[in-house]
Amino acid sequence: MAMDRSEIFNKVCEIAADVLGVEAGELSDETTFDDLDANSLDRLQLVTAMEDEFDIEIDDDKLMEINSVSEAIDAIEQTLEA
8 A cells, every 4th residue: 555745754753753752743844864864874773673674675775865854754655666
């Protein structure tokens, strides 16, 4: 079953809240991981959690480009559609 963008957004926010200890309700599409003071280990944990949640593997090149909630959703959508 395909997920729509809002469902993916909600899941990404839940994951970010869990991994980074922030409030999911404070996140928006424009929120960057820099805004959340996420270091490289935090980002790796975020991506790993997203891959587990959506049962996908995000391409390494795409991983390096993900720096915001919106970019994470885009990468998940592209991977789910592939």
